[in-house]
Amino acid sequence: MGYSKGAMQLFDPLIDSLRQVPIMAWVPLTIVWFGLGDGPTIFLIAFSGVFPVILNTVAGVQNISKDYYNAARSMGAGPWSIFSKIIVPASLPDILIGGRVAIGLGWMSVI
Amino acid sequence: MELTVEGISKNFKNENTVQTVLKDLSFTVREGQFATLLGPSGCGKTTLLTIIAGFQAASGGRVMINGAQVTRPGPDRGFVFQNYALFPWMTVRENILYPMKQRRVPAKEREKRFKELLAMAQLEGKEKLYPHQLSGGMKQRVAFIRALAGRPEVLLMDEPLGAVDMQMRQSLQEDLEALWLKDKTTVVMVTHDVDEAIYLSDRVIVMSAREGKIVDDMPVRLPRPRDRKGMEYQKHKEHLAEALKVAVGRQAETAVTEGKLCLA
Ligand SMILES: Nc1ncnc2c1ncn2[C@@H]1O[C@H](COP(=O)(O)OP(=O)(O)OP(=O)(O)O)[C@@H](O)[C@H]1O
Numbered sequence: 505m506g507y508s509k510g511a512m513q514l515f516d517p518l519i520d521s522l523r524q525v526p527i528m529a530w531v532p533l534t535i536v537w538f539g540l541g542d543g544p545t546i547f548l549i550a551f552s553g554v555f556p557v558i559l560n561t562v563a564g565v566q567n568i569s570k571d572y573y574n575a576a577r578s579m580g581a582g583p584w585s586i587f588s589k590i591i592v593p594a595s596l597p598d599i600l601i602g603g604r605v606a607i608g609l610g611w612m613s614v615i
Numbered sequence: 616m617e618l619t620v621e622g623i624s625k626n627f628k629n630e631n632t633v634q635t636v637l638k639d640l641s642f643t644v645r646e647g648q649f650a651t652l653l654g655p656s657g658c659g660k661t662t663l664l665t666i667i668a669g670f671q672a673a674s675g676g677r678v679m680i681n682g683a684q685v686t687r688p689g690p691d692r693g694f695v696f697q698n699y700a701l702f703p704w705m706t707v708r709e710n711i712l713y714p715m716k717q718r719r720v721p722a723k724e725r726e727k728r729f730k731e732l733l734a735m736a737q738l739e740g741k742e743k744l745y746p747h748q749l750s751g752g753m754k755q756r757v758a759f760i761r762a763l764a765g766r767p768e769v770l771l772m773d774e775p776l777g778a779v780d781m782q783m784r785q786s787l788q789e790d791l792e793a794l795w796l797k798d799k800t801t802v803v804m805v806t807h808d809v810d811e812a813i814y815l816s817d818r819v820i821v822m823s824a825r826e827g828k829i830v831d832d833m834p835v836r837l838p839r840p841r842d843r844k845g846m847e848y849q850k851h852k853e854h855l856a857e858a859l860k861v862a863v864g865r866q867a868e869t870a871v872t873e874g875k876l877c878l879a
């Protein structure tokens with residue numbers, strides 16, 4: 505998403521609007537979906553973790569210097585190599601930060 | 616190998632004005648030539664070099680390698696960035712092997728070429744280090760041999776020594792020349808340093824601040840390595856300094872006319 509403007513425009517409003525909904529508001533809905541028990545709890549923990557990961561990943565990909573893409577392309581790199589050898593490692597620090605925030609939020613929603 | 620720039624133009628559209636950075640620029644660089652683009656800041660050197668590299672499209676004209684038009688980046692045109700753009704998540708070794716892997720060079724040949732390049736740049740023993748563990752000069756040499764590793768037809772360099780302080784610059788120019796002499800790849804380099812241009816190039820193309828127009832195209836036939844204090848060297852320097860004055864002077868001229876237009 506950080507790489508493609510089109511995908512960004514498509515998904516960004518959706519992600520942003522979902523993110524605005526407070527976690528407690530999801531509780532009744534998930535109980536309807538999963539019934540009582542562990543189902544909703546697990547879902548909510550996972551759910552609260554999704555956003556920071558996605559958002560940080562997007563930010564991470566957007567932060568990659570254009571020079572790295574251009575360097576790779578002028579060395580003959582194809583799309584797959586650019587993804588796996590450039591985009592992923594270059595944005596990994598941001599993805600990991602997203603993961604850390606996610607664990608924190610997940611814990612919060614347990615409580 | 617022959618690189619031909621044919622009638623290249625580039626306009627940038629701002630809100631309501633169109634800025635013509637390059638207008639109908641043409642030249643040919645032949646096999647093994649070290650050509651330098653010299654010009655005042657903002658005259659369009661980087662723009663031209665990135666158009667040749669295929670990082671951005673021209674508004675008009677075309678770039679040809681051996682008579683075939685090129686529009687996208689490709690391994691036939693290596694690029695050395697001003698900030699080197701070494702991949703920080705890869706070691707020196709991985710950085711240098713990367714272009715060879717992309718070109719599917721067999722593993723055995725890759726190792727051989729890697730050793731060769733490392734020796735050429737006097738970087739033996741540094742292969743396991745990451746870019747942030749290198750000095751500026753080492754980074755510059757890694758960037759240079761990484762760009763050469765895939766055996767490009769032409770090497771494009773945007774102010775490869777621009778990030779280095781003045782004292783170190785001269786000694787790095789000497790390193791760069793020594794490296795280049797071992798390989799003699801065709802080069803197009805951008806700089807705004809007159810001395811650097813003469814020390815390194817076979818030919819200096821001077822671009823004007825006004826639409827990147829070529830105001831001078833001077834061959835440098837002095838024997839290498841060049842004596843910076845020599846008579847001929849100094850003459851070349853004076854000549855280029857004059858050409859640069861013309862190149863900058865035109866800028867003042869346009870600024871004046873533009874100013875008048877604004878007032879009117
Ligand atoms: N993407 C862009 N959008 C709009 N204008 C641009 C863009 N890139 C460059 N320009 C303009 O084009 C002109 C030439 O820029 P360029 O970077 O090619 O100059 P340069 O000769 O490399 O200068 P320097 O020596 O300072 O690096 C400048 O006036 C700059 O503002």
Ligand SMILES: [Mg+2]
Pocket residue numbers: 660661662
């Ligand atoms: Mg520039």
